Amino acid sequence: MGDEKDMLYRTAGQFKTSYEADQALFPVRQDAILLAVILACAWVIFPLVASEFVFQTLLIPILIYSLAALGLNILTGFAGQLSLGTAAFMGVGAYACYKMITIMPWMNPIVAILLSGVFSAGIGVAFGIPSLRIKGFYLAIATLAAQFFLVWLFEKWAWLYNYNASGAIQVPNLEMFGVYIAGPQASSIVQYFVVLFIVSLLTLVCINLTRGTLGRTWKATRDMDIAAELIGINLMKSKLTAFAVSSYIVGVAGALFVFMWRGAAEPNLFDIPLSFRILFIAIIGGLGSIMGNYLGAILIVGLPVVLNLVPNALGIPIGSATVEHLNIMIVGSLIVFFLIVEPHGLAQLWRLIREKLIIWPFPH
Amino acid sequence: MKHFTKLAIAAVVAGITATSTLAQELYTPNLAYRTGPFAATGIPLMNGQADYLNMLNARDGGIGGVPVNPEECETGYSTEKGVECYEKTKGRAIVTQPWSTGITLQVLPKTNVDEIPILAPGYGFSPMMEGKTFQWAYNAPAGYWDAADMILQYIEGEGSLEGKKIAFLHLDHPFGKEPLPVLEAAAEAKGFELVPIPVGLKEMQNQSAQWLQIRRERPDYVVMWGWGAMNAGAITEAVKTKFPMENFIGVWWAGHDADLKIVGADGKGYKSISWSFPNPDAPVMADIQKHIVDEGKTQSNPEEMSGVFYGRGIVISAILAEGIKVAQDHFGTAEIDAKQLRWGLENIDMTEARISELGLDGMVPPFKTSCNNHTGHSGGWMLEWDGEKFVKASDLLMANVDSYKAIAEAAAAEYAEANAPWPVNEECSE
Known part of the structure; x- marks a missing residue:
């Protein structure tokens, strides 16, 4: 195993002959190969082998949660602004998408999903204004206000849910090029591809954003805002763009959450437990990392589903409620374990493993 | 690779569970x-x-x-x-x-x-x-609309609804909002005042604000659509604020013995409509x-x-x-x-x-x-808490389905339209 990995990650002989090559997204060839394998799996292999259960309980939710955590990570991990209002911004995206689709039924659903992020970006910037004056935990409380206010609004403003008697929104059947892509008639594989396309697209945008000027501005703000201001960074611009980009992504994730996965939503779905769940994904995956969001979502969203299947697959006769209790304990202790092993999250754990593999078998 | 192996395992595991065939x-x-x-x-x-x-x-x-x-x-x-x-x-x-x-x-x-x-x-x-x-x-x-109708019938049995005030204490959630269309229509038709009082999911256990409102409004009856922790919260608040328990009626999910045992004899007279009886x-x-x-x-x-x-x-x-x-x-x-x-x-x-x-x-x-x-x-029976257990307090009440048949038809049609294409069962006559 070791030998193999060593061979896999040997960087000797990969010379860079231009600055461009040195600045490339993947300076180490093996990283690019690994990504290609993952993408091939996501785009080709999983759709071929996955059952409806795997689509609905693992692949689609993991991707959507990863995207939401990615949005939060832009704000908290890259720009250093703590937020507890993620779920509410997801809700803005979902309700905006619902209103657009019901007012303009001819609208292309993917366009509607991508546009719904614009609404949450606007709301996000509005609630981001306090960040210009307050920091840290105090800012977290200000975003908490967004959380409470918006969920209250989703409940009370009946226009948002088209005056539905039960106060819930329900996704209608939406067609695109003659194929159902949302609603009860849509097949899981189609929804998976739509989610995968949007998530891949936004991930690519985020990788580039965080590596560019904007990303560096955010990181400088995060690391020390006074120093950043002194070297000429406009803090207002930096913080508000972080809120805008973050809320845009979170809003799109919210629209996907309801339109591509849940199919229906009531206001309290977007309440604080969802915000915390996404925050945990971002923290356990690793703040300030893109890949970490995926690792975190796999641990928090995917693992419990898999653990639930284990006793049944092994033929151990225990009650479903007991499994649920065990599951909560196992996932809880795993979270503690990973944070003790690597306080900076799973992404950092992977980074260390990779570095060790590159220099293996020499210790230095 | 780690996360990815996990997914692969998941796929395999799910595949096994899906294909395993079991005995008759x-x-x-x-x-x-x-x-x-x-x-x-x-x-x-x-x-x-x-x-x-x-x-x-x-x-x-x-x-x-x-x-x-x-x-x-x-x-x-x-x-x-x-x-x-x-x-x-x-x-x-x-x-x-x-x-x-x-x-x-x-x-x-x-x-x-x-x-x-x-x-x-x-x-x-x-x-x-x-x-x-x-x-x-x-x-x-x-269904819930039957429940709403039966509760109103029961109240009507104690005297005309004209000019009465009924507080509708409900969970602020699709479940709690279910009977509203029928209650609103009945309020219109029978001339009583309906005061909807929502209880948020976060306030289930602390309903002091809602019960303060009830004290201020002085309703003749409180009808409750509660579930889970909300019921115990409401019943203890009602006892605390000395609301006459015999004028407090819940839906069938608000008739759980354990919720009433908390208040014991103080809960005497509390009622719950039910289509089942132990x-x-x-x-x-x-x-x-x-x-x-x-x-x-x-x-x-x-x-x-x-x-x-x-x-x-x-x-x-x-x-x-x-x-x-x-x-x-x-x-x-x-x-x-x-x-x-x-x-x-x-x-x-x-x-x-x-x-x-x-x-x-x-x-x-x-x-x-x-x-x-x-x-x-x-139909259902009105159950009443006698201080120790629920007993039947009425004969079988039958819901007057015709009074909300039109609302149900309209709601069903609206649902079918919102979820189009929605096939209906053409074999159904009438």
Whole structure:
């Protein structure tokens, strides 16, 4: 195993002959190969082998949660602004998408999903204004206000849910090029591809954003805002763009959450437990990392589903409620374990493993 | 690679579970909730359901000679977990028992595609009574709109509603809002004032603000659509604020013995409409005692078994079992599939004689489902807390379905339109 990995990650002989090559997204060839394998799996292999259960309980939710955590990570991990209002911004995206689709039924659903992020970006910037004056935990409380206010609004403003008697929104059947892509008639594989396309697209945008000027501005703000201001960074611009980009992504994730996965939503779905769940994904995956969001979502969203299947697959006769209790304990202790092993999250754990593999078998 | 191996394992595991074939059985999964914030009310219901079906397995070898597999899938009342359970069980399931309104809302639109009947006795979406539109959904023996109508009838029995003030204390959630259209229409028609007082999910246990409003409004009656921790919260607040308990009436999910035991004799007079009643002398209880309890196969206890919710669990399973039986007889096969069960649930005729034959004497009123009527409208009894237990405080009340038939039809049509293409059952006459 070791030998193999060593061979896999040997960087000797990969010379860079231009600055461009040195600045490339993947300076180490093996990283690019690994990504290609993952993408091939996501785009080709999983759709071929996955059952409806795997689509609905693992692949689609993991991707959507990863995207939401990615949005939060832009704000908290890259720009250093703590937020507890993620779920509410997801809700803005979902309700905006619902209103657009019901007012303009001819609208292309993917366009509607991508546009719904614009609404949450606007709301996000509005609630981001306090960040210009307050920091840290105090800012977290200000975003908490967004959380409470918006969920209250989703409940009370009946226009948002088209005056539905039960106060819930329900996704209608939406067609695109003659194929159902949302609603009860849509097949899981189609929804998976739509989610995968949007998530891949936004991930690519985020990788580039965080590596560019904007990303560096955010990181400088995060690391020390006074120093950043002194070297000429406009803090207002930096913080508000972080809120805008973050809320845009979170809003799109919210629209996907309801339109591509849940199919229906009531206001309290977007309440604080969802915000915390996404925050945990971002923290356990690793703040300030893109890949970490995926690792975190796999641990928090995917693992419990898999653990639930284990006793049944092994033929151990225990009650479903007991499994649920065990599951909560196992996932809880795993979270503690990973944070003790690597306080900076799973992404950092992977980074260390990779570095060790590159220099293996020499210790230095 | 790590995360990716996990996914691969997941795919393999799921593949195995999906393809494993099992011996002859009727797979009737239950999306149970024995964990989470609503566990206290869920456990007695789930125990009653499981004990009845296990008793049938032990006593008669199942239904029509085929054992029933009443496997539970734990949801903790979470919609997300509910969807997971639905996806996990739908391959072999002949019925879906979603239990929460949130899960029902998710599963309902998929019924026409997956073709598995939903059995949601006494809960879910009230317009499901329109069997022509909601071919695959059943909420027999009674729906929330029946409950609202019966409660109003009961109040009317104590004097005209004209000029009265009724506070409607409800969970601010799809479940709590369900009866509003019928109550509003009745307020208009009968000339009483309706004061809706919502209780947010976060305020369930602390309702001081709501009860302050009730004290200020001085309603003649408080009608409650509560669930879980909300009921105990409301009942203790009512006792604390000295609201006359005899004018406090809850829906059937607000009639849990444990909630009333907290206040004991102070709760005397509190009422709850119900389509089920625990009868310890019913033959079915003796059978459960003999085949399940004495064998040590129950998770319940004597105190719980004498309560309303355990008895209701039995009735729910009995409705399912009857649907299976009817389908078996009609199609001449013991191993029925989901489609055949749909027909069975549509043709249940629970007459007084049949109820007695099943040993359920006095536990459920007679009702009959049909192609067009998926609720059955059994009617219900007004139960009253006597300080120690619930007793019947009225004869059987029958809902006046005609008074909201038009609302139900409109709601069903609206649902079908919003979810177009939505096939309706053209075979339904009338």
